[in-house]
Amino acid sequence: xxxxxxxxxxxxxxxxxIFSSILVPRLRSANPQDRDVLIQVLGGTADFAAExxxxxxxxxxxxxxxxxxxxxxxxxxxxxxxKASESVQLPFLKAIEHLQGxxxxxxxxHLVGExxxxxxxxxxxxxxxxxxxxxxxxxxxxxxxxxxNGHRGIxxxxxxxxxxxxxxxxxxxxxxxxxxxxxxxxxxxxxxTARRLWKNDSEDSPYELRAIGTYLRDCRAHQRVGS
Amino acid sequence: MGSLxxxxxxxxxxxxxxxxxxxxxxxxGLAVWMAMLNMGSSGTGRFAKDVVMxxxxxxxxxxxxxxxxxxxxxxxxxxxxxxxASRPISRWHYIAGRTLGAAFASVACFACMFLVLVLMMMFKxxxxxxxxxxxxxxxxxxxALFMVCSxxxxxxxxxxxxxxxxxxxxxLAIMRYGGPSILALIAKMPPxxxxxxxxxxxxxxxxxxxxxxxxxxxGWGPLPLSILGQVIxxxxxxxxxxxxxxxxxxxxxxL
Amino acid sequence: MRMDAAIEVRNLSVVYRTGRMKxxxxxxxxxxxxxxxxxxxxxxxxxxxxxSAIKAILDFIPLPRGTCIVDGISSSDPRSRQRLGYMPEVSxxxxxxxxxxxxHVCAAVSGLPARSRQKAVMSAAERVGMTEHLKSKLSTFxxxxxxxxxCAQALVHNPDILILDEPMSGLDPIARxxxxxxxxxxxxxxxxxxFSSHELGEIEMVADRILLLxxxxxxxxxxxxxxxxxxxxxxxxxxRLLGEELPWAA
Numbered sequence: 001x002x003x004x005x006x007x008x009x010x011x012x013x014x015x016x017x018i019f020s021s022i023l024v025p026r027l028r029s030a031n032p033q034d035r036d037v038l039i040q041v042l043g044g045t046a047d048f049a050a051e052x053x054x055x056x057x058x059x060x061x062x063x064x065x066x067x068x069x070x071x072x073x074x075x076x077x078x079x080x081x082x083k084a085s086e087s088v089q090l091p092f093l094k095a096i097e098h099l100q101g102x103x104x105x106x107x108x109x110h111l112v113g114e115x116x117x118x119x120x121x122x123x124x125x126x127x128x129x130x131x132x133x134x135x136x137x138x139x140x141x142x143x144x145x146x147x148x149n150g151h152r153g154i155x156x157x158x159x160x161x162x163x164x165x166x167x168x169x170x171x172x173x174x175x176x177x178x179x180x181x182x183x184x185x186x187x188x189x190x191x192x193t194a195r196r197l198w199k200n201d202s203e204d205s206p207y208e209l210r211a212i213g214t215y216l217r218d219c220r221a222h223q224r225v226g227s
Numbered sequence: 228m229g230s231l232x233x234x235x236x237x238x239x240x241x242x243x244x245x246x247x248x249x250x251x252x253x254x255x256g257l258a259v260w261m262a263m264l265n266m267g268s269s270g271t272g273r274f275a276k277d278v279v280m281x282x283x284x285x286x287x288x289x290x291x292x293x294x295x296x297x298x299x300x301x302x303x304x305x306x307x308x309x310x311x312a313s314r315p316i317s318r319w320h321y322i323a324g325r326t327l328g329a330a331f332a333s334v335a336c337f338a339c340m341f342l343v344l345v346l347m348m349m350f351k352x353x354x355x356x357x358x359x360x361x362x363x364x365x366x367x368x369x370x371a372l373f374m375v376c377s378x379x380x381x382x383x384x385x386x387x388x389x390x391x392x393x394x395x396x397x398x399l400a401i402m403r404y405g406g407p408s409i410l411a412l413i414a415k416m417p418p419x420x421x422x423x424x425x426x427x428x429x430x431x432x433x434x435x436x437x438x439x440x441x442x443x444x445x446g447w448g449p450l451p452l453s454i455l456g457q458v459i460x461x462x463x464x465x466x467x468x469x470x471x472x473x474x475x476x477x478x479x480x481x482l
Numbered sequence: 483m484r485m486d487a488a489i490e491v492r493n494l495s496v497v498y499r500t501g502r503m504k505x506x507x508x509x510x511x512x513x514x515x516x517x518x519x520x521x522x523x524x525x526x527x528x529x530x531x532x533x534s535a536i537k538a539i540l541d542f543i544p545l546p547r548g549t550c551i552v553d554g555i556s557s558s559d560p561r562s563r564q565r566l567g568y569m570p571e572v573s574x575x576x577x578x579x580x581x582x583x584x585x586h587v588c589a590a591v592s593g594l595p596a597r598s599r600q601k602a603v604m605s606a607a608e609r610v611g612m613t614e615h616l617k618s619k620l621s622t623f624x625x626x627x628x629x630x631x632x633c634a635q636a637l638v639h640n641p642d643i644l645i646l647d648e649p650m651s652g653l654d655p656i657a658r659x660x661x662x663x664x665x666x667x668x669x670x671x672x673x674x675x676x677f678s679s680h681e682l683g684e685i686e687m688v689a690d691r692i693l694l695l696x697x698x699x700x701x702x703x704x705x706x707x708x709x710x711x712x713x714x715x716x717x718x719x720x721x722r723l724l725g726e727e728l729p730w731a732a
Contacts, residue, residue: 064445
């Protein structure tokens with residue numbers, strides 16, 4: 001028995017691994033609302049890691065340059081270089097700043113073209129760590145649309161809707177993506193759902209309600225014209 | 228010669244322990260997983276490189292600190308220090324030998340992990356062995372390992388092994404990842420606290436200089452050689468001073 | 483220091499701190515010499531201060547009160563241990579090394595040139611009868627084998643002065659006999675040996691002189707023959723010398 005025991009243990013471990021690899025994905029696909037067991041175990045740390053992953057996407061967009069972007073609208077980049085200390089005068093501290101600056105990128109630039117795809121894994125990581133991270137779904141879907149194709153972006157945000165079916169913002173953004181690729185019917189459907197889910201309380205933005213209305217009118221107009 | 232012989236002893240001991248192989252297998256597993264990674268997009272080059280580099284770097288520190296702390300603790304607990312201390316070597320030679328041994332053993336482990344990392348990145352097509360930035364990162368990490376081992380040795384001379392590991396990890400985490408932000412924090416303090424904080428800040432090991440992984444990941448090119456030279460000299464000099472401090476403290480210790 | 487003294491200890495005091503304000507004296511004003519070429523037995527009851535005195539001689543206790551001079555050099559100077567070999571009481575050695583590797587390290591740390599180390603290692607292993615175990619890891623050794631390994635590492639660099647702390651501990655009768663012969667051989671080579679032991683029978687057979695410690699003080703030093711002259715054997719002499727202070731001594 002002593003001779004066979006290690007072999008039994010190894011065989012048992014392999015069997016458990018194979019069984020888990022078959023069973024776990026089935027359980028997960030049956031319950032898309034559930035988070036990974038590992039992430040459940042990580043708890044609040046997973047949420048923090050998700051935020052860091054989302055922030056990394058921003059850093060990656062700036063090719064490693066850690067920036068502050070107080071302007072939320074991506075079309076108007078207002079960046080300022082994060083200085084370690086503006087009041088440092090002593091030469092040896094300047095030398096430390098200089099050496100720190102050499103280690104990491106310090107010049108403002110953006111990724112362009114195919115390079116923008118480098119952002120996508122961070123959005124995927126963010127939503128895997130926290131499936132209820134709405135901003136990650138929204139911004140990620142935009143970048144999937146921009147770098148891959150509109151359907152990829154829609155696919156991404158649909159996954160988010162499965163996990164957050166009560167959030168109007170995801171329906172709004174999916175509707176906008178449908179609008180961009182000229183799929184008027186699905187766009188109208190999503191925008192109407194967004195309007196229905198929008199609540200007149202302090203958390204739901206009235207500006208986005210206005211945007212829902214604007215996009216709905218545009219989609220219906222295009223649908224009537226048949227373009 | 229005495230220090231080198233003690234260093235050789237430390238290397239043999241540490242490479243014959245099992246922990247190194249466990250960590251290597253974990254890193255290998257991670258590299259294989261990353262190489263097969265399909266995150267649903269083709270833009271996984273930097274991501275894979277970034278994650279594997281960070282894990283490899285952290286794993287090398289996680290190996291180095293307990294390894295360095297264990298040198299002294301094991302010798303004193305098991306009285307194996309007597310065999311060495313009864314020879315014609317000073318306490319400085321002993322501490323230097325143990326620190327060097329821990330550092331060399333850590334570097335050997337890190338070199339194996341780095342090889343796995345490079346092979347994975349070449350498989351992914353995101354790097355080549357001709358990338359000077361990658362090799363600079365390798366050399367700087369080796370220097371950082373020397374610093375970390377000397378710091379861990381200093382803490383192990385003054386405190387318990389557990390405390391030595393904890394404080395070494397704390398300093399590593401704070402300076403490696405928070406180093407650039409600390410100056411800004413200090414600038415906001417009142418004058419007296421600011422002066423004291425500056426003194427503490429200057430004496431801390433500036434491990435953030437040795438972390439050029441972001442340069443490598445985002446393809447910012449290699450460091451200028453003058454900067455590389457300055458940083459290496461700083462790292463080795465700091466290691467020497469800290470090791471000397473450990474030797475001075477150990478000189479007064481009863482065995 | 484007298485030129486024929488291999489080890490000289492003058493007014494040595496060792497005090498241990500056992501608490502915040504508590505001190506425990508282990509050695510009090512100890513003075514003795516070990517002449518070149520003699521074997522001196524260092525004896526005393528448990529806690530007498532033998533190991534503390536040895537530690538002071540080896541600079542394991544830095545900056546004690548008093549003076550320790552080895553081979554004409556202060557014990558605080560590492561050069562004083564150039565010609566000294568030490569066999570510790572507790573036989574713990576790096577367990578991941580083989581005996582051969584361990585002896586090589588010891589030889590290297592002692593300053594032996596690389597070209598003469600292999601010969602020195604083989605010679606030391608042969609002297610203690612451990613040649614066939616050179617390739618074995620120290621973790622596989624029994625206690626007695628570790629004692630022999632400890633003796634080998636003390637001899638590997640051919641020292642002139644040996645300090646042996648309980649060299650017979652854990653040895654079987656054959657190994658003890660081998661150790662006795664080894665000590666006799668070493669004396670015939672002109673080595674100086676200071677060895678501490680509770681095996682008074684062994685000391686009686688081997689030592690020229692004894693130093694008897696009790697409660698940190700040297701209470702007797704002199705030739706073995708003189709000590710046992712009226713006492714029968716060394717054990718009885720030992721008890722007799724200590725007996726006036728011990729109410730239960732016969």
